[in-house]
Amino acid sequence: MISANLVVVLVETAGPLNLGSVARLCANYKPSKLRLVNPRCEPGDPLASLMAVRGGEWLKKVEFHSSLSAAVADCRRVVACSGRIEAQERQHHSPKEAIGWLLEPQAGPAQVGLVFGREDHGLSKEELLLAGRLLRIPTGPGYGSLNLSHAVAICFAEIQQQLEQPKAAYAPLQALDSPLASHEQLEQTIQDAEALLLNVGFLYPHTARARMGKLRQILLRAEPNAEEVALLRGMVRQLRWAIGRDSG
Structure with a gap:
């Protein structure tokens, strides 16, 4: 096995x-x-x-x-x-x-x-x-x-x-203290980040896929744990809320 x-x-x-x-x-x-x-x-x-x-x-x-x-x-x-x-x-x-x-x-x-x-x-x-x-x-x-x-x-x-x-x-590395984030958690965070970056003009629709692909690779290399990904997603969501409030 x-x-x-x-x-x-x-x-x-x-x-x-x-x-x-x-x-x-x-x-x-x-x-x-x-x-x-x-x-x-x-x-x-x-x-x-x-x-x-x-x-x-x-x-x-x-x-x-x-x-x-x-x-x-x-x-x-x-x-x-x-x-x-x-x-x-x-x-x-x-x-x-x-x-x-x-x-x-x-x-x-x-x-x-x-x-x-x-x-x-x-x-x-x-x-x-x-x-x-x-x-x-x-x-x-x-x-x-x-x-x-x-x-x-x-x-x-x-x-x-x-x-x-x-x-x-x-396996030269020690076991991690907390579980790595799953791909689903990473993808949800990336989707939220893409919406935010499109909203503020950092991304353009015709280049978003390539640039978000690079961001995805950064996160995959960093291997954040579930708590760290939740923190990142919370920050992105709060920024989206604040931008929406200011523009309303």
Whole structure:
């Protein structure tokens, strides 16, 4: 069993063979949950069941979500597997580095997410912004795209290997005193901040997405706890109220 708190998320999976293979891997390694975001194939497809072998139960208990944001809302840390290197706007971490960060101790029951994108074109830039770390699996220079289930297998094996090592080998940080904020709490704060910044003219509609994406990355790197995020959100709401009162 790799982790009772690990949530595996597949975004718009199209191939039932891939989905069945991932279900088989879940039976091998036993994460906490398997979530599907707008799948383009059905878990009940006979080909998925064929590949799942003894992982058929995982196909029956998958959770469905309409967006990646909703699928990781209750996760405190998120790693996204990405083969995108064209922009190089963010650092791509090795499986060892990204998984090591995912497994660092956190206060309380810390649910974490491991995200995999579409077979044909991976995750969008907006979806990648939801992850605190991007994981890139090293490949040969001739063809850098891996099969979805192969990528899941490599990540699961890395998690298992790190969990079998002494904790000091992969978790150098002390456990936090209070729980990290969930993605849902962060997103609510960011939405409130965006409305405020648009109102005061700091943001413009045509540039808001890019600039708020950078703010999101600052917050993800800082990893504020739930109390700190509540403080930030309270400040933003109070400013919005004060601006509305003065302009009324």
